[in-house]
Amino acid sequence: MSGLHGVDKVRRRLMLGCGAVMAASWLSPASSSDNRAQVVGAENPPNVRDIALRAGQAQIGLLGERGPLSDCWVYNNELFPIFRARKGERLRVTFKNALPEHTSIHWHGLRIPSDADGVPYISQAPVQPGERFLYEFAPPDAGTFFFHPHCNETGQTGRGLMGLLLVEGDTRGTPAADGDGLAGEHVLAMKDWRVREDGRFLDFKTVEGASRSGTFGTVRSVNGKPVERLTAPAHSDLRLRVLALDPTRVFDIGIEGAEAAVIAIDGHPTSPFPLKSWLLGPAQRIDLAVRMPKPGKIARVMDFRPSTPHEIATLAAVKSERSRARFAPRALEPASVPQPDLRNAQRMTFRLQAAADGAAMIAKSGSVEDPLTKALLDSLCAPGRSLWAINRQFWASEDNRQLPPPLAVLEAGRSYVWEIVNTSQHMHPMHLHGHAFTVLKSPAGEMRRYLADTVLLGPRERAEIAFVAAPGAWMFHCHLLEHQETGMMGWIRVA
Numbered sequence: 175m176s177g178l179h180g181v182d183k184v185r186r187r188l189m190l191g192c193g194a195v196m197a198a199s200w201l202s203p204a205s206s207s208d209n210r211a212q213v214v215g216a217e218n219p220p221n222v223r224d225i226a227l228r229a230g231q232a233q234i235g236l237l238g239e240r241g242p243l244s245d246c247w248v249y250n251n252e253l254f255p256i257f258r259a260r261k262g263e264r265l266r267v268t269f270k271n272a273l274p275e276h277t278s279i280h281w282h283g284l285r286i287p288s289d290a291d292g293v294p295y296i297s298q299a300p301v302q303p304g305e306r307f308l309y310e311f312a313p314p315d316a317g318t319f320f321f322h323p324h325c326n327e328t329g330q331t332g333r334g335l336m337g338l339l340l341v342e343g344d345t346r347g348t349p350a351a352d353g354d355g356l357a358g359e360h361v362l363a364m365k366d367w368r369v370r371e372d373g374r375f376l377d378f379k380t381v382e383g384a385s386r387s388g389t390f391g392t393v394r395s396v397n398g399k400p401v402e403r404l405t406a407p408a409h410s411d412l413r414l415r416v417l418a419l420d421p422t423r424v425f426d427i428g429i430e431g432a433e434a435a436v437i438a439i440d441g442h443p444t445s446p447f448p449l450k451s452w453l454l455g456p457a458q459r460i461d462l463a464v465r466m467p468k469p470g471k472i473a474r475v476m477d478f479r480p481s482t483p484h485e486i487a488t489l490a491a492v493k494s495e496r497s498r499a500r501f502a503p504r505a506l507e508p509a510s511v512p513q514p515d516l517r518n519a520q521r522m523t524f525r526l527q528a529a530a531d532g533a534a535m536i537a538k539s540g541s542v543e544d545p546l547t548k549a550l551l552d553s554l555c556a557p558g559r560s561l562w563a564i565n566r567q568f569w570a571s572e573d574n575r576q577l578p579p580p581l582a583v584l585e586a587g588r589s590y591v592w593e594i595v596n597t598s599q600h601m602h603p604m605h606l607h608g609h610a611f612t613v614l615k616s617p618a619g620e621m622r623r624y625l626a627d628t629v630l631l632g633p634r635e636r637a638e639i640a641f642v643a644a645p646g647a648w649m650f651h652c653h654l655l656e657h658q659e660t661g662m663m664g665w666i667r668v669a
């Protein structure tokens with residue numbers, strides 16, 4: 175009903191969009207600094223930025239420069255292309271699907287209208303092979319965001335289909351500046367690959383993984399490479415935008431050999447606090463300000479979670495005129511996200527559960543082999559089996575050919591406090607579409623409150639988030655993609 179209505183509206187927009195001439199002013203992802211120049215030089219009044227985005231196949235080496243190529247699926251022929259926009263600027267993204275299967279684009283973490291949110295059957299019809307689709311929205315918040323399909327996500331993102339959207343909008347200039355400016359800004363987009371030695375992909379989804387902590391990749395990467403190597407002037411400050419793009423791995427990000435502060439979480443500015451180490455689950459991001467060490471010294475961005483810490487990036491300090499000043503990173507301009515009214519907020523509880531009858535479900539879903547049912551489930555982007563649930567509800571099963579009922583119906587403009595209870599033995603990075611919520615209580619005993627779009631719950635942990643409900647239909651799901659695809663997904667209706 176509301177789904178159909180949404181589809182209609184978007185189709186109309188799509189038709190309008192098809193005739194539009196695309197400026198295709200697309201920026202190369204290679205270096206962030208040349209993109210920046212274009213953004214800064216753009217006209218000041220709110221304008222429209224046209225973006226041409228094409229999902230297609232590309233041969234990319236994931237196993238080092240001399241390694242074999244893999245059949246990747248990417249946007250605009252490259253791995254993790256970076257797009258920059260200004261806060262409030264209107265983006266008109268003309269998307270073309272050149273993949274062999276249907277897809278859609280979800281703009282993760284952006285508080286944009288529901289009909290641009292990219293969820294098949296909730297906000298739009300899937301974009302079939304060969305079709306185009308127009309996404310139009312104005313990002314209301316500055317920050318580090320990314321986008322990805324919301325269909326066969328393990329398979330499509332597993333082959334690389336993701337991009338970055340960096341929204342700039344701090345009118346007070348660069349963050350982390352200590353008077354004479356920021357030496358630079360870099361992206362660290364981390365993702366593991368499920369590839370064999372010959373470059374072929376392994377299964378992205380396994381029952382073992384889906385029912386536990388997910389199926390891990392065989393090769394780690396950052397920006398598509400084994401390690402990122404950066405240089406910057408000694409004693410200068412760098413901004414690092416760190417993104418956990420793996421569907422499975424949880425990172426524990428820290429820095430060795432340099433002072434560092436967290437300046438944003440999931441894109442949203444926080445008042446800077448010293449980084450000890452920070453857990454980043456699938457889809458989560460942090461922005462760091464890092465003070466480069468003395469000339470000749472190397473600092474390292476590390477993942478401390480594995481028993482042998484893993485090196486993500488090296489930051490080599492080169493000679494500079496700069497003298498050593500106190501490290502006092504400046505706060506980014508705060509986001510203008512509506513503040514929830516905690517006193518009058520309505521409370522709701524969501525329990526994350528292993529579907530007790532998971533095994534029975536698999537046995538029962540034998541009929542999924544029936545071609546009609548299979549096609550239907552596939553077109554709904556729904557799993558054939560349910561291993562996980564939220565409040566005993568799991569995303570479409572064979573009995574549930576339409577959208578499942580919403581997990582909750584909320585009132586637009588009203589404040590809510592959600593208690594999220596993880597009753598399972600596994601971690602769940604829970605993501606709510608279309609909102610930036612305040613994390614009131616998060617598991618790790620973090621004392622501070624912060625804005626986020628994804629909250630990571632450890633085994634048997636609980637978290638509390640608060641937000642002002644925005645109108646629309648919004649997904650609430652685990653971003654460990656195998657959990658999402660085996661039931662841990664639901665939607666809320668906000669009217």
Ligand code: C2O
Pocket residue numbers: 280282322324457605607649651653
């Ligand atoms: Cu990045 Cu539905 O999520």
Ligand code: CU
Pocket residue numbers: 601602603652653654657658662
């Ligand atoms: Cu999960």
